[in-house]
Amino acid sequence: MSPCSTPSSAAPSATAVSALWLVRHGESTWNTAGLAQGHNDQAELTSLGRRQAAEAAERFRGRPVRAIYASDLRRAVQTATAFGRILGLPVITDSRLRERSLGVLEGTPSAAIGPEVTGLGDGRVLDPDARPAGAESVRDLYLRAAEFCDDLAAGDLAAGDLTAGDSDALIVAHGGTVRVLEAHLNGIRVEQMRWAPVGNATVVRIPRALRPAARSHSTEPLGTRS
Secondary structure (H helix, E strand, C coil), X not given: CCCCCCCCCCCHHHHHCCEEEEEECCCEHHHHHCEXXXXXXXXXXXXHHHHHHHHHHHCCCCCCEEEEEECXXXXXXXXXXXXXXXXXXXXXXXXXXXXXXXHHHCCCEHHHCCHHHHXXXXXXXXXXXXXXXXXXXXXXXXXXXXXXXXXXXXXXXCCCCCCCCCCEEEEEECHHHHHHHHHHHCCCCHHHCECCCCCCCCEEEECCCCCCCCCCCEEECCCCCC
């Protein structure tokens, strides 16, 4: 599965995109409660989360963003809507951008969930195939996010004018999704992934014109880390 930055010559709209921006949603009610969220859609942005989203979006005013994609979960859609207002763009939702499903653990205290079931520990992926009951593994998350990424590279998801050389695209999702997308875009296999903290409203810029081995990126945290 090839990274978004290396689409085939048959996808001119994808090769024209100059940068891809990955954004984690603002603080949610379940973030403040310390609960594992996953696919559960009860959480929504707190007042701080709405402010984080608005402040992050304001930084994109005047940028050549031509498309906004988001997870279809409420906390991500609410965050993406703030970007849509600033940029005058619709939000295109896709379930493949959801957070990792945590199955029976959703709604339980995050601090009580150990690495033996998540496959995560010490800031890295320890077991990409570990999964709680009824949940996804990190590999499952990586593969579905990468599938979305590859469709974007192929031009299958283009919204608006992505043919200009200075066009950017924006993805608003979740901490886990941002991590796996960043890894995929940089040519890092799931077995080799780090799992560093990604704060609410963190923004990651991927210069998609660069080759995976040479690509650099910047991470700009906005708001508290979780």
